[in-house]
Amino acid sequence: MCKNNLTLLGTEIKPGDSVCLQFDVAKLHTRNSIKVPIYVERAKKDGPVLLFLGGVHGDEINGVEIVRRIIRKKINKPSSGTIICIPVFNIFGFLHMSRKFPDGRDLNRVFPGSSKGSLASQFAHEFKKEIAPYIDYVIDFHSGGADRVNIAQTRCMLTDKKTLTLAKVFGAPFIVQSKFIKKSLRETFHDLGIAAVLFEGGKSMLYDEEAIQYGVQGAMNVMRFLKMKRWKSITENKSVIVKKSKWLRATHSGMFHVRVKNGEWITKKSILGIITDPFGEFERKIYAPFDSYIFCVNISPIVNRGDALFHVSLDTEES
Numbered sequence: 001m002c003k004n005n006l007t008l009l010g011t012e013i014k015p016g017d018s019v020c021l022q023f024d025v026a027k028l029h030t031r032n033s034i035k036v037p038i039y040v041e042r043a044k045k046d047g048p049v050l051l052f053l054g055g056v057h058g059d060e061i062n063g064v065e066i067v068r069r070i071i072r073k074k075i076n077k078p079s080s081g082t083i084i085c086i087p088v089f090n091i092f093g094f095l096h097m098s099r100k101f102p103d104g105r106d107l108n109r110v111f112p113g114s115s116k117g118s119l120a121s122q123f124a125h126e127f128k129k130e131i132a133p134y135i136d137y138v139i140d141f142h143s144g145g146a147d148r149v150n151i152a153q154t155r156c157m158l159t160d161k162k163t164l165t166l167a168k169v170f171g172a173p174f175i176v177q178s179k180f181i182k183k184s185l186r187e188t189f190h191d192l193g194i195a196a197v198l199f200e201g202g203k204s205m206l207y208d209e210e211a212i213q214y215g216v217q218g219a220m221n222v223m224r225f226l227k228m229k230r231w232k233s234i235t236e237n238k239s240v241i242v243k244k245s246k247w248l249r250a251t252h253s254g255m256f257h258v259r260v261k262n263g264e265w266i267t268k269k270s271i272l273g274i275i276t277d278p279f280g281e282f283e284r285k286i287y288a289p290f291d292s293y294i295f296c297v298n299i300s301p302i303v304n305r306g307d308a309l310f311h312v313s314l315d316t317e318e319s
């Protein structure tokens with residue numbers, strides 16, 4: 001793709017341009033057209049095209065807030081290359097604080113989409129056709145689903161050196177090996193040769209200030225690494241690379257009390273949490289089966305047997 005001629009959604013973006021485009025794919029059942037704002041900042045000097053993406057899942061507001069702050073603080077104005085910011089990708093879900101599209105689909109499971117598919121699938125198809133081909137790098141900001149709280153972490157295939165380098169540069173406390181999920185946006189980016197790092201921080205429907213700050217800082221770190229901007233001061237963090245992980249699941253149904261801090265190192269046989277009945281008759285401690293880091297904690301007050309409670313590391317190394 002010739003980056004000198006950058007035309008997005010029919011608008012030619014010249015060096016030095018600062019524009020807000022409207023990605024207009026579908027209407028609501030009320031016939032209201034729903035437009036997804038896309039902020040494009042192109043420097044006079046040529047360079048890579050980097051996308052900051054939030055709100056693929058409409059209830060994951062930390063990602064929306066991270067991209068909003070990137071725009072508000074003018075971090076998205078590069079000295080070389082182009083920064084594209086989409087704070088709320090699934091604006092349909094965001095309208096009523098839902099993970100999904102109005103057609104009930106998970107946008108992150110319908111890629112690369114089809115012009116004749118469901119509403120979500122058509123949206124995915126248009127994005128892949130009109131915007132994705134112009135992008136070189138992506139940071140896709142997410143939060144834990146339901147009541148699962150993710151400590152700030154990036155996810156990628158550790159065998160993909162280009163993406164792993166980006167994740168290391170980003171500098172979240174954890175980098176977690178994550179296979180491609182079929183029909184996900186990340187898989188589509190990979191198929192197009194685009195290096196895409198997925199960021200996870202906090203949980204849906206709740207602001208997590210620490211995760212937001214890691215997200216904004218990570219975006220700046222990546223821009224600096226790609227020589228898109230030189231910041232006066234920069235924070236460089238080491239990450240723990242989680243090469244293998246496992247979910248520890250509830251062995252009983254009941255009321256669930258967490259007894260550990262997310263992100264910490266736990267030693268074998270330490271108490272992770274307690275499951276009780278509501279009547280004062282039953283109480284069962286959950287012990288760590290081995291030494292590991294905890295990087296995601298389920299904070300649901302009620303759990304069912306088999307529910308995922310703690311995502312823990314099986315094999316790690318320092319970045």
Ligand SMILES: [Zn+2]
Binds near residue numbers: 056057060142143
């Ligand atoms: Zn998500």
